[in-house]
Amino acid sequence: MSTKASRVTARLMLAPAVILLLGWMLVPLTMTVVFSFQRYLPMRGGFQGWVGFDNYRSFVTSSAFWPSVQATLIIVGSVLIITVALGVLLAVLLDQPMWGQGIVRILVIAPFFVMPTVSALVWKNMFMDPVNGLFSHLWRLFGATPVSWLSEASMPSIVLIVSWQWLPFATLILLTAIQSLDSEQQEAAEMDGAGPINRFFFITLPHLSRAITIVLLIQTIFLLAIFAEIFVTTQGAFGTRTLTYLIYQRVLESQNVGLGSAGGVYAIILANIVALFLMRIVGKNLDR
Amino acid sequence: MARSVTTTRKTFNTVLAWSIGLLIFFPILWTVLTSFKTEAQAVSTPPVWFFFDWTLDNYRTVLDRSDYSRFLWNSIFIAGGSTVLGLIIAIPAAWSMAFVPSHRTKDILLWMLSTKMLPAVGVIYPIYLIFIRMGLLDSRTGLVVILMLINLPIIIWMLYTYFKEIPAEILEASRMDGAGLREEITYVLLPMALPGIASTALLNLILAWNEAFWTLNLTAAKAAPLTAFIASYSSPEGLFYAKLSAASTMAIAPILILGWFSQKQLVRGLTFGAVK
Numbered sequence: 001m002s003t004k005a006s007r008v009t010a011r012l013m014l015a016p017a018v019i020l021l022l023g024w025m026l027v028p029l030t031m032t033v034v035f036s037f038q039r040y041l042p043m044r045g046g047f048q049g050w051v052g053f054d055n056y057r058s059f060v061t062s063s064a065f066w067p068s069v070q071a072t073l074i075i076v077g078s079v080l081i082i083t084v085a086l087g088v089l090l091a092v093l094l095d096q097p098m099w100g101q102g103i104v105r106i107l108v109i110a111p112f113f114v115m116p117t118v119s120a121l122v123w124k125n126m127f128m129d130p131v132n133g134l135f136s137h138l139w140r141l142f143g144a145t146p147v148s149w150l151s152e153a154s155m156p157s158i159v160l161i162v163s164w165q166w167l168p169f170a171t172l173i174l175l176t177a178i179q180s181l182d183s184e185q186q187e188a189a190e191m192d193g194a195g196p197i198n199r200f201f202f203i204t205l206p207h208l209s210r211a212i213t214i215v216l217l218i219q220t221i222f223l224l225a226i227f228a229e230i231f232v233t234t235q236g237a238f239g240t241r242t243l244t245y246l247i248y249q250r251v252l253e254s255q256n257v258g259l260g261s262a263g264g265v266y267a268i269i270l271a272n273i274v275a276l277f278l279m280r281i282v283g284k285n286l287d288r
Numbered sequence: 289m290a291r292s293v294t295t296t297r298k299t300f301n302t303v304l305a306w307s308i309g310l311l312i313f314f315p316i317l318w319t320v321l322t323s324f325k326t327e328a329q330a331v332s333t334p335p336v337w338f339f340f341d342w343t344l345d346n347y348r349t350v351l352d353r354s355d356y357s358r359f360l361w362n363s364i365f366i367a368g369g370s371t372v373l374g375l376i377i378a379i380p381a382a383w384s385m386a387f388v389p390s391h392r393t394k395d396i397l398l399w400m401l402s403t404k405m406l407p408a409v410g411v412i413y414p415i416y417l418i419f420i421r422m423g424l425l426d427s428r429t430g431l432v433v434i435l436m437l438i439n440l441p442i443i444i445w446m447l448y449t450y451f452k453e454i455p456a457e458i459l460e461a462s463r464m465d466g467a468g469l470r471e472e473i474t475y476v477l478l479p480m481a482l483p484g485i486a487s488t489a490l491l492n493l494i495l496a497w498n499e500a501f502w503t504l505n506l507t508a509a510k511a512a513p514l515t516a517f518i519a520s521y522s523s524p525e526g527l528f529y530a531k532l533s534a535a536s537t538m539a540i541a542p543i544l545i546l547g548w549f550s551q552k553q554l555v556r557g558l559t560f561g562a563v564k
Contacts, residue, residue, distance in 0.1 A: 122318075225408060
């Protein structure tokens with residue numbers, strides 16, 4: 001039984017974390033919302049009056065908005081499909097008996113630990129460079145004309161880089177989930193004559209559904225926010241300007257803080273919708 | 289009963305898994321190999337694989353750049369500092385929620401998690417302004433605080449799931465024996481929770497070391513860590529593949545090694561305990 005005194009101490013111990021996070025959330029958020037209703041150009045005269053919802057309207061009616069939504073959806077969607085589909089297959093494979101399982105696992109998850117600026121630059125220069133990149137050597141080997149990947153096929157290139165970074169994450173989590181699968185259930189199904197494909201679809205996949213949902217949600221939140229990968233490769237050119245990057249350009253590059261902040265509020269709402277689903281699942285898990 | 293596995297099948301699995309593993313690992317391997325080549329060999333056609341004159345020149349060149357050690361030190365300071373600071377704030381908070389829960393504990397935990405979902409780009413300008421006002425722009429202190437804040441929810445959650453696994457009876461017993469709160473935490477809880485705290489610290493070091501939004505946008509020359517140093521190679525002059533590779537290898541090696549030790553904890557930390 002906790003005494004009243006210990007409960008008071010416990011609240012005091014919790015307080016610093018709560019106050020810090022509350023401040024971290026509320027102060028900048030309030031400022032962003034306030035800016036979003038202003039015409040605010042720090043480099044060109046600063047604060048120039050209140051404009052109501054003008055920034056919100058301008059942001060969605062600017063010619064850059066819909067292409068950026070499209071770019072965001074394509075990148076997030078493709079990376080999710082690729083990492084989850086390959087992640088499931090890879091997790092099933094890594095769960096099989098083999099020699100050197102531990103080493104293979106290390107090889108597979110390594111990309112996750114590479115800092116984003118390094119992976120983006122390594123892919124950009126050493127693989128996708130149209131003159132000296134490894135891909136261009138490969139293309140020439142087969143008599144094809146090397147492709148200038150990041151300008152001619154910018155989207156697939158970014159998707160490839162980001163998928164490479166996130167496949168390890170999906171694989172690792174799905175593998176952990178598969179390993180908690182009861183092997184007796186598998187054996188029973190096998191004895192009842194279920195082939196490997198049926199076992200995969202009727203036992204493994206349903207068992208993984210919760211882990212897959214979690215991977216989808218967590219990755220969505222991180223993928224909506226990818227920045228460095230675009231910053232060091234295309235700088236948002238060639239149709240790779242995502243919503244995050246567009247807001248970044250509005251706020252920090254063209255210093256149109258009002259407009260950018262309105263975009264920021266959209267991004268916050270979007271992230272919160274995704275977060276809501278994630279919290280539901282995580283919350284349910286807390287009760288167990 | 290273990291299922292019998294034929295050698296053929298095991299061989300097939302092994303070959304397939306190793307091929308895929310090596311394919312995924314290849315960009316890293318290629319970077320490491322290139323870092324030991326000369327710049328001419330690094331771009332030679334056809335590419336050279338293993339048989340070239342291995343050289344450490346690129347490492348020497350990168351290290352000789354007068355500022356490399358500063359970037360490295362900044363990375364260590366920022367990642368280390370934010371981890372230590374985060375633990376100091378998170379340990380009491382997690383202890384409190386794990387052992388003296390109230391009816392609001394679950395809501396507080398979920399709310400903390402929700403602050404992690406705040407898109408950085410949505411609050412970059414306010415933070416930028418606050419940093420200018422407080423003289424924190426391009427300072428290590430500023431980044432330590434920001435990275436501590438963005439990772440604090442993960443630290444608290446992870447510690448919470450570890451603390452939950454410690455039986456409360458043991459703590460009660462120590463209390464019966466007359467241990468005060470401080471003794472209870474120092475002599476009973478901490479030793480038992482040490483593995484959990486260590487893995488939490490490890491994960492946080494990895495996340496902070498690799499963070500590349502705030503570190504790129506809130507630093508210039510003085511406080512920039514390795515993420516920003518590497519980004520400075522994005523508009524290069526002349527031949528630079530081998531030097532880029534050497535710099536990259538040095539930037540990722542410590543974290544790769546730490547990361548390999550923390551695979552299991554990574555899952556728990558990044559899924560907020562939902563997958564263990």
